[in-house]
Amino acid sequence: MSQQLQKLAQKYIEEFIKCKASFDYYCRNYVLIELPGRDEKLIPYRKQTELIDLIEFQHYVLVLKSRQIGISTIIQAYSSWLTVFYDNVVIGIISKDGREATDFARAVRGIVEKLPDWMKPLKGILGRGFAKRTEQSFILTNGSKVFASPVNPNAPEKTLRGKAITFLVIDEAAFVHYIDTAWTSMVPALSTNQMQARKANIPFGTIVLSTPNKTIGVGQWYFERYLKSISGDDIFKPFVIHWKMIPELCEDPEWYDTQCRLFDHDKKKIAQELELKFLPAEGSFFEADTVEKMQEGAMVPLEKVKLYNGEIWTFSPPIPATTYIIGVDTAPEHGTDKSAITVWDYTTLEQVWEYQGKCKVLDFVNVVKVAATTYKNSVIVVESNSYGNQVVEHLNASEYSPQLYKEKRGKDTLVPGLSTNSKTRPLMIDALYSYMTQYPESVKSERLALELTGLVSKASGKVEADTGCTDDIALSAALCFYVRKYDPPLALTMNMADGSMITSDLKDVLNLNIGHSDVEFTDQSIMNYIKNKPEENLGYIDTISFFKG
Template sequence: MSVTQKQRQIKEIVKCGKNPKYFFNRYVKIQHPIKGAIPFRTYDFQDECVEAFEEHRFNVILKSRQLGLSTISAAYAAWLAIFHKDKNVLVIATKLAVAQNFIRKVKFVIQSMPKWLLVPQIVNNNKQALEFSNGSTIKAIPTSEDAGRSEALTLLIVDEAAFVRNFDTLWTGLYPTLSTGGRAIVLSTPNGVGGQYYDIWKQAEEGENIFNPIKLPWDVHPDRGEDWFQEETKNMSRKQIAQELLCDFAASGDTFLQVEDIEYLRAWIRQPIDKWGPDMNVWVWEYPMSTKKYIISADVARGDAQDYSTFHVIDTEASAIVAEYRGKLPPDKFAQVLAEAGRRYNEALVCPENNSYGYAVVMKLNEINYRNLYFEKEKDRYSFLYGSGDIGKIGFQTNAKTRNQILTKLEEVLRTKQVSVKSSRLYEELKTFVWKNGKAQAQKGQNDDLIMALAIGVWLYDTSPQLNKHSVDLNSAMLAGFAVNSTKIGDTVLTKSQNTTDDKSSGERKTWGENNPYTDLDWLVK
C-alpha cells in the first residue's frame, strides 16, 4: 500500500468518525428483504434522525412501520462503538429474537465495511453482544426488570418501547445509568393511550421533559404516496392502520370506548365553576336547583393506597354530572363529604359501593343520620327508615356479574351520548381504560375509580324503576291524568252507602287537610 493511499484511508477514517451520515452513505450496506445486500442510501427523514441523535441526549420517536428506524439505530450503534473508545451501547427489545435480530443488523453493517476502515478488532462475538478492542461494546437483551441496571451506559436504545413489558419499572431502573452523560433513543409504534412510552411522548410534545420528540408517520417516506397507502391498507383493520401507519395512540389501543367517543368527551370538558371539600377535590359544574332530584354514586377506597375514593352527583332529569369528587380520604371522612354533598343537592339519594370499605362508609352515614340511602329492594329501604333494617343491604354490591352489567350500560350511555360529562379527570381515566384478556380495566399504573362510580350511578338511574327518568315521567303523566277532572277531592261529598252502619257519616262533607299523606301524591314516584 502506497503512502498516499494510506494517508487517504486515514483521512477517510477520521471523516467517518466525525460524520455518521457520511459513513452510512459511503461505506455501509444493509440487507434488503428482496434485493439482498444494497448500499445504504439514507433518506432525508433518516438523516434528520441521526442529526437529532447527535444534537439531543434524549430522543423519543413515534414512528410508522417499515421506515428503517431499527436499521438506522443499528448503524448508529455500530458507528459509535467502532469510531469511539469505551462506548457502552445497550439495546432493550421486546423479546430475545428481536434483540438477536438487532445484533445481526449491527454485524451486517460491520461486515459490509472495508477491512481497513474497521480499526478496532472484535474480541467477543455472540448472538447478543459484540465487544471491540477499543473498549466499546454493543449488547442487545430482552426486557426484564433488572435489565441494564448495573451498567453505566453511553447509549440506551429501547426498541418498540410501547410494547415492552413493565417499561415504567424498567425505565425507573435504567434512567440512573445515563446520569454520567449517557444518551437515550426510545422508539416505537403506538400501542394505545397510557403507559410509560405514551407519557414520555406526550410530555416531550408539551415540553415537560428532557426528550426531543420525533414523529414519523407513513408519508415521510418519499416513495410512499396515496396509491401506496390505499393498497397497503386494503386488508388492515382500523386499529392496525392507526398503529402501523398513522402514529395514532388513541385508535391503536383496545380502549373501552371507541376513539371518536373519547374525543367527543374531550371536546365537552369544562373547568368547574366551583370547588370545595378536602383539598378542593369536589368539582362543581352546576349548583343545586330546588326543583331537581339528584343521585350520588360512590366508589370507595381505603384512602391511603393508589386508588381513590370517588363520587358523582347526577342530575337525573337532565342526565348530567353536576359535581364529582376524587381524593384519598379514610372511609369515615369520605362519608362526611358524601353526606355534605347529599345535603347540598336536595338530600340526594346516596349509593356507595358496598364493598369492605364501603360498609365503613355506610356505617358512618347511618351514624351521622343521613337517611336517603340506596337499597336494591324498597322493602329493605322502608325497614331501614321505619324499623330496624339491615344497613348491610345499603348500597350497590359489585361482583364479577354486576361489574360487567354496569360497565356494559356505561358504554352504551356514553356511546349514545345520553349523559353530559364535563370532567377532565374522568376523561383521563377513560383514555387508559382498556380491554385486557376480555376484561375492561385500567392500564397498569392508572386508575378507574371515577369510571366505576359513574357506572354505578348510570346503572341506577337508567335501570331502576324508582329512579329512571322515563319511568318517573310516565308516572307523573299518569298522576296528571288523574287530575283532569276539575272536581277537587276536598270538595267531594261522601254519601252514606247502603251497607254502612255508621249513621254519623251520612251526608257528611270530608275535607282532607294538609297533614293527610294523600294530599301530595309525589311520594308515589319517589
C-alpha cells in the first residue's frame, strides 16, 4: 500500500472513530437529507441536539411536538448512526399506518445509502453495507436491522413480534390505533433486549413522538403517558418542542402563516398541530376554548421540590397581606389515586402552588403544613371523607386548627373539613366549571390543566376523570372554589372586597384565624363592631365559632 493510501486509510479510521464517538459530529459532517432539487447536510438545531442528549442519558423519552419541525428527521438520522456504528442493533418503527412506518424506515435507509462507502459496513449482496433490503425493512452486513410496522387492528398484540428490538420509535403515537395493546405485548421482550444492549454498552431506548390528539379514544394512551411523564410518575421523560422554540421558524414570517393556510385556518387543527393543545373529546366537561386557554396559561414552575414521593411546584411566592385558599384532597398510599394540594390567591383566583404525590397520610399532613406555613394568610379546605378525615383530625389538633375550614352542620354545629356528598359535590362541580370558564388563565400548572382537559360528563351525570386518567388535583381545586363561591369566611370576603372595612378588631380576628394574633381574642370586640355597622356584617355572628374553632 502506498504512503498516500496509508494516509487516506488513516484519515478514514480517524473519521470513523470520531463519528462513532459523537452523533453530533457524524450528523453535521455526513448525514444528507433530501430537499427539493438537492441533498443537504443535516445541521441539528439546539432543540434537536437536546433531544438526542436526553435519549442517550435517559433512554426513554416522550416528545410532544408541533408538526413539521424536523423531530422525525433527527430521529431518523440517529437511527442510521446506531445501525452503522454498532453491530446487531435492532430498530423497530411503529407509526399510525403502514405507509407512514414505511416512509420512516425508507428515510433511515436513504441516509445510510448516501454515506461514503468507507463508513458503511462490509459489502453485501445488495451493495456496500446491505445484506437485505425491502420497503419496510433492511439488514446491514454488521447484523443491524430496521423493521417498520403498523399496528394490525385484528392482532395488535403481534406488532413487531419476534423482533429483538433494542431501539423503538413510536411515531405519531397519539394517532396509532390499539397502541395500548401493542405496547403491552411488546414490553417484556423489549425490556429484555434493551437490558442486553445496556450490558454490551450499546445505545438503547424508546422514543415516543407525536403532536397532541384528544384525551380519550385513539389518543388516550399518549395523553395518559404524557400526563404521567410530566408528573414524574413514568419511565418516560417528557420533552416539549414548540415551533416558536426554533429560531429558523419563529423568525420566518411566512412559515406560520403558510401552515395556518394549509389548515384552512381551522382553529382546532392549528391548536392541536401547531400550538400543542390537547383537545377535549366528545363528552368533555369543558368547552374547547376553555381547555385551550387553560393549557396556554400553564407555565414552567419557578421551583420544583421533591417531597414524600411527590413533587411541589411553585408558581408564585407568598406575598405579604395577600390571602390564600388551600385545597387538600387525600388518597391512600397504595392505589391509583394520589394526594393533591393546590393553593390559590383568594382575591385573583390565580394558582400559586401545587403538590401531587403518593405518600402515607401522616407524611401528607406534613406537606399540608408546608403549604400552610409557606402561605400563612390562608384558609385550609380539606375533604373530610375517608382518608381525608385523618388529615382533618391531625390539623385540628395542631397549631393549624385556626386556619382549618369548618363546615356548618345543623343550626349551631361547625365540623372541621368539607365532606363530599350529594349536596356539596354538585356545587363543587358548578364552582369548578364557573371559575375555570371565567378565569381559565388562572391555571398555572400543566398537570392541572391536563386533568381538567380530561374531565368528562359520564352517562350517569357524574363528572370525573375518564378511565385511565386522574382528577386528584382538579378535586383539590374544586374544594377551594366551592368554599370561595358558596361558603366564604366573611372576614376573607370583606378583606377581598374592601380593605378599608377591616377594622383593628376584625384584623385581630383574621390574624387569630391564621395563627398570627398577639392580642387576646374576645367575642365582645366583634359584637361591638357588628352592632355599630349591622348592614355591613349581616350574618357575621354565625362565623364567630368558626374563628374560635
